Amino acid sequence: MSRIALYPGSFDPLTNGHMDILRHALMLADQIEVAIGVHAGKKPMFTAGERKEMLVSAVQSLGAEERIHISYFDGLVVDAARNIGANLLIRGLRDGTDLDYEMQMAGMNKTMMPEILTIFIPASSTVRHITATLVRQIASMGGDVTEFVPQNVNKTLSQKFSYSVSS
Numbered sequence: 001m002s003r004i005a006l007y008p009g010s011f012d013p014l015t016n017g018h019m020d021i022l023r024h025a026l027m028l029a030d031q032i033e034v035a036i037g038v039h040a041g042k043k044p045m046f047t048a049g050e051r052k053e054m055l056v057s058a059v060q061s062l063g064a065e066e067r068i069h070i071s072y073f074d075g076l077v078v079d080a081a082r083n084i085g086a087n088l089l090i091r092g093l094r095d096g097t098d099l100d101y102e103m104q105m106a107g108m109n110k111t112m113m114p115e116i117l118t119i120f121i122p123a124s125s126t127v128r129h130i131t132a133t134l135v136r137q138i139a140s141m142g143g144d145v146t147e148f149v150p151q152n153v154n155k156t157l158s159q160k161f162s163y164s165v166s167s
């Protein structure tokens with residue numbers, strides 16, 4: 001049976017934390033669908049198109065483009081999973097707070113879609129402190145986020161907030 005994984009998230013913007021999860025998910029799944037949440041009512045910093053562009057460019061560094069597909073979803077995660085025939089749902093864990101919330105989600109999702117298995121991937125120690133929220137805050141105040149995001153994302157952030165990055 002082919003292992004098809006859905007990795008849903010906001011990716012606003014993509015961080016080294018997301019990349020770490022993606023890198024490890026490639027060890028578990030044959031195909032990974034990275035699904036960008038574009039729910040009405042949420043006000044992201046980056047448009048859906050910008051978030052996709054950042055992902056498309058960054059995943060090239062993983063050397064597995066034929067196994068990664070990037071798309072959008074605007075409803076339930078289980079519906080997105082059903083639409084692509086996914087049997088695995090990938091989520092990253094940074095700490096106990098993530099775990100408490102993610103356990104509830106995994107339980108609800110399993111009830112709604114018994115054939116899906118949530119896989120929790122622990123954050124590597126080098127990236128577990130990284131959150132997209134803090135990256136947005138730091139970058140918007142002109143701070144240096146080089147250590148927290150892929151190079152192309154850093155460039156996009158620097159253009160948005162008009163600061164310079166060394167390449």
Ligand code: ADP
Binds near residue numbers: 010015092
């Ligand atoms: P969501 O709004 O669904 O939480 P995010 O883009 O913030 O969207 O996160 C998507 C997934 O990536 C989540 O499972 C989250 O736990 C995981 N993730 C985000 N940052 C990190 C990190 N630094 N280390 C490990 N996992 C992370």
